[in-house]
Amino acid sequence: MTEVRDAEARAASRRLLATSERELQRIVLDMHDGPVQDIFAALSQLQVLERALAADPTAAQRARQAVRLLERALGEIRNFIGAFRPPGFERRELGQIIEGLAVQHETLTEQAVELELSGELGDCALPTKIAIYRILQEALANGHRHSGATRQRVSVERRGLSIALTVSDDGRGFEPQRVLAREEDVGVEGGHFGLRGIQDRVEMLGGTFTLESAPGRGTSLTVALPAE
Amino acid sequence: MIRVLLADDHAIVIEGLRALLDGEPDIKVAAWTTDGTEVVKLVEQHKPDVVVLDLELTSIKGTEVIAALRDRTTPPKVLVLTAYNDGESLRSALDAGAEGLALKTESPQQTLTAIRQVHAGQLVFPQAARRWIEGRASAPGDLTPREREVWALVAGGLTNPQIAERLGLSDNTVKFHVQHLFSKLGVKNRTEAALKYAHGR
Numbered sequence: 347m348t349e350v351r352d353a354e355a356r357a358a359s360r361r362l363l364a365t366s367e368r369e370l371q372r373i374v375l376d377m378h379d380g381p382v383q384d385i386f387a388a389l390s391q392l393q394v395l396e397r398a399l400a401a402d403p404t405a406a407q408r409a410r411q412a413v414r415l416l417e418r419a420l421g422e423i424r425n426f427i428g429a430f431r432p433p434g435f436e437r438r439e440l441g442q443i444i445e446g447l448a449v450q451h452e453t454l455t456e457q458a459v460e461l462e463l464s465g466e467l468g469d470c471a472l473p474t475k476i477a478i479y480r481i482l483q484e485a486l487a488n489g490h491r492h493s494g495a496t497r498q499r500v501s502v503e504r505r506g507l508s509i510a511l512t513v514s515d516d517g518r519g520f521e522p523q524r525v526l527a528r529e530e531d532v533g534v535e536g537g538h539f540g541l542r543g544i545q546d547r548v549e550m551l552g553g554t555f556t557l558e559s560a561p562g563r564g565t566s567l568t569v570a571l572p573a574e
Numbered sequence: 575m576i577r578v579l580l581a582d583d584h585a586i587v588i589e590g591l592r593a594l595l596d597g598e599p600d601i602k603v604a605a606w607t608t609d610g611t612e613v614v615k616l617v618e619q620h621k622p623d624v625v626v627l628d629l630e631l632t633s634i635k636g637t638e639v640i641a642a643l644r645d646r647t648t649p650p651k652v653l654v655l656t657a658y659n660d661g662e663s664l665r666s667a668l669d670a671g672a673e674g675l676a677l678k679t680e681s682p683q684q685t686l687t688a689i690r691q692v693h694a695g696q697l698v699f700p701q702a703a704r705r706w707i708e709g710r711a712s713a714p715g716d717l718t719p720r721e722r723e724v725w726a727l728v729a730g731g732l733t734n735p736q737i738a739e740r741l742g743l744s745d746n747t748v749k750f751h752v753q754h755l756f757s758k759l760g761v762k763n764r765t766e767a768a769l770k771y772a773h774g775r
Binding site: 378382383384386387388389390391393394397413417420421423424427431433434438442443445446447448449450452453454 | 658
């Protein structure tokens with residue numbers, strides 16, 4: 347009886363995850379199709395204007411200010427969109443998606459990612475693919491924000507019926523219990539789902555989660571999720 | 575004069591870029607369209623040097639347009655212009671064989687610079703995409719490690735004196751390596767070497 351309920355709960359969680367992915371995709375596509383195009387077009391026109399106003403320094407100065415403001419707005423959207431467009435989960439293989447994320451992280455942060463994709467990963471169910479992607483994204487972002495390390499190591503491999511992902515750095519490390527407890531209390535800032543969110547995703551899919559870290563000792567996160 | 579064709583679903587983007595590009599003394603917008611299926615026909619008619627193409631077209635896949643342009647005997651340079659600064663855009667642009675990538679989330683001035691760079695035979699991709707560019711190179715077996723280094727720098731758009739400085743060699747030594755590199759790769763010039771580097775052809 348409990349097993350049936352567990353299975354139902356797990357199926358419901360998977361549906362919920364798929365729905366939030368779809369929502370995210372919709373928001374990102376709306377941003378891309380609306381504000382980004384408008385601001386880019388406005389900037390092009392403004393730069394023409396700025397040049398035409400060369401004879402009037404005060405007016406040219408104002409145009410330049412407007413250009414700077416719009417560039418800043420674009421920069422903020424860039425960071426958001428760059429981080430959040432879901433990749434072609436249906437079209438791309440897991441390895442390609444992970445490579446894409448590594449390149450994306452390096453482009454955005456200039457922090458190096460050492461990537462190790464060993465052997466054939468084999469088929470991978472969609473929910474696992476999405477979870478691996480989101481967990482890696484979160485782990486890389488955390489490592490960039492908090493570790494102080496110049497590079498992170500990522501490895502993905504097939505272990506029997508599971509896909510295992512390890513993200514590690516030799517940065518400043520932290521006390522896992524304290525961070526998890528704090529997230530429980532005050533939640534996670536800045537649209538990130540944090541360590542607790544990683545753990546929740548892993549549990550929903552019936553996987554395992556291992557976190558090793560201590561102040562001054564670096565951090566290593568390993569998750570294993572069912573491949574099918 | 576760099577002749578440019580603009581293809582983007584968003585008419586306002588085309589309008590903005592046209593205004594900006596037409597103000598440049600060395601650039602002329604030869605044609606533009608909001609319909610991706612028109613691009614190949616327009617390229618035939620106007621023979622532009624550079625096609626600035628949004629990847630996210632509604633009427634046809636941007637990557638298909640690039641593939642069709644690649645099949646021409648003298649393909650124009652393709653600069654992908656996209657709102658997405660992510661691995662997916664980079665990968666698609668590289669796989670399709672574009673010469674560069676510019677972002678709508680950067681200043682249009684960057685697009686302008688990128689147009690001139692791809693026209694000059696450079697590959698314009700972020701540093702982080704190197705691993706893909708290198709991974710796809712056909713890497714003929716008989717290249718020496720030094721020739722490989724030189725190849726990467728040629729593909730990055732560096733001149734011989736710049737390569738010489740980077741590798742701590744004399745200009746003549748670099749010239750020598752470049753000649754050997756070209757003959758081993760079977761290419762005639764830097765542009766072809768850079769393309770071969772990017773697309774593994």
